[in-house]
Amino acid sequence: MAAARQRWLVPIEPLFPLLVIGAAGLLMRWGVAKYQRYENDGKPKRWSVDRWDRRMMERDSRLTGNVNVQQAEVEAPKAFLTNSAWELERPFM
């Protein structure tokens, strides 16, 4: 039986599936980033959010209605003086 002949000096054939896996990984990263931007009004997601940031984001949501929307007005709207972020739950038990 004739010996199997190797096609190239350096074996680069096994690299092709690795490139495919790498491309699939990069596509997943791009897809997750795009989905997070879509969820957060075109901005990257906030990470490492501590208690201070959480309270500031709650204040943002009371000022503008959405956590991701920032504004730089001088005075707050009148509704800001009395609104809150506490949810009203209908008693069910």
Next chain:
Amino acid sequence: MTTHREGTFVEGLWVEKAGLTPETAPPVPEVGCTSAPLESMAFFFADYCKKYNDDYVLCKNESQDPRHCLKEGRKVTRCALDLINKLKQNCDQQWTNHWECLDMNNHQLFKCRKEEKEFNDCVFKRLGLTKVIPETPEGQTSVHLKEKPLYK
């Protein structure tokens, strides 16, 4: 505080019906800036309103009762409104650039040094305020002024 759980069958948010009346507290408009603009002007606020801030903090140290420090709080709010008005009249474009950059970068100051430098220069030229990081050790430049902050 008790542990918080998400509400089930939520029907709206709580609105306070009886707020502060003018008898208990004279009405002062609240500051209308969200977190990113406030973060970018924080050091100038510390410089501009130092005496009102110190008063308020010392008053709060006396007691945790919210009714105890309403007057000092109103002074701080009025000073902050004054500063925001001045910033909007003088350095609006640079301020907007800086806080929009912060908004895209997880509100981390070290990512937006270029816009911060322009904003600091504009504020120093028009309003005379500098950003000073308190408690920097003697002989060390502040971290926002280092040209190569990642080097030793």
